Amino acid sequence: MNLEASPPLAETLGVLETAALLRELTAGLIAVDDFDQALSGLVRITRDALVGVRWCGFTALRAGEPAGVAASDATLSGLDDLRYGADTPAMDAIRRREMVGAEDLGAEPRWSGWTPRARELGVRGVISAPVDIDDQVIGAVTLYAGESDVLTPGHQLTAMLLAEHAGLLLAAVRDRERRAVLAGERDAALLGEGVIGQAVGVIMTQRGCPAQDALDVLRTAASSLSIPLREVAERLVSTVSRPRDN
Template structure:
């Protein structure tokens, strides 16, 4: 992922970044509702990421209307694709590059988006593209009430966040597709549970975090050309058989 900003030697706080990713994982790993996962994501980021006053997500899906989620409903307008390509979120989605403005009071891009943002009390913005799967892309949009607080540290953290969130949201999409219509809630719960069990098995075997375990599971699904749930069931069953013997 490229960035439109100048390089910096400033490093993000390792503990703070780890805590943020842990919170995001805890909020999304068991979800099978994509829109609910977006709502949980923006609230978690708003509360856990230093310097961020509000958080929004803009999502563009093939064959479906775009989605917007925001930690503050009155700011949803800033993430809305109805305003066309003139705004940080859509620029980030279209260019696949991070978009940053530390102080919107001196910003000359994205008019009249900037005017709306300033009127709502936003002084800084950082939009980072996120890839969910082949059919869904989006942007995580971070907003600050004060100018100059979205720094190089937040940029690096946002890049890690986007990669992490993309994997988790992809898993949510997988579980949602497996669940299908909610006519059989017991089956829906079982699909999510077996995937979570398989993730736990991989984490134990490899000593890796949940996102890496999910990446391994999804890669196996793609390589074998079988549904994610089937891969998870085979793994969980295999482990159970070894324990029984």
């Protein structure tokens, strides 16, 4: 990287600031189960938390799927997508599996297609760090500065720690996302399955609620009674189907 090796200590990011960023990221993403939503939260939190960083972006490459892009500011979103091919800091970091950057884009010969556009948008310095998420997704988080010579070795260290922490958090988000999809598929199968579907229909009629809420009611009853879901459904259907005495 073309960054100064020994800036004044006052210019480096403090350990407490980095710890606060990682803590806020954890709190912001710990319950998220949508990957794109998680990326949006990550870039926004990072931009707001780091002194000297005016924008933040994330580029994610997914096996068999279109690339995912998130930007803390819409005007810079194009810098993180694939329109420039592999000739960008983010793609450079992903390809080389190491952090790359420049503290002054005005004197930067790399990324010949990307750098002029970045400068037009007000970017003067950049750091991009690779992020390993899982066996299907890799990416890079990119920190942008609006002034030259403000990105320091402290920012480099923060970017490295951020990339490692973000990889763990995003992997957990991906896992929750997959689990949610599987749960939805199981629910869909249950709703179309004989007596359980009938029981759900009964609850929907009685309570005026949607199918998913009715299925949750059925699950709660099964848990409370410690009996299988199918048995609860059979009892309910049997009860409402039983002829009433005149």
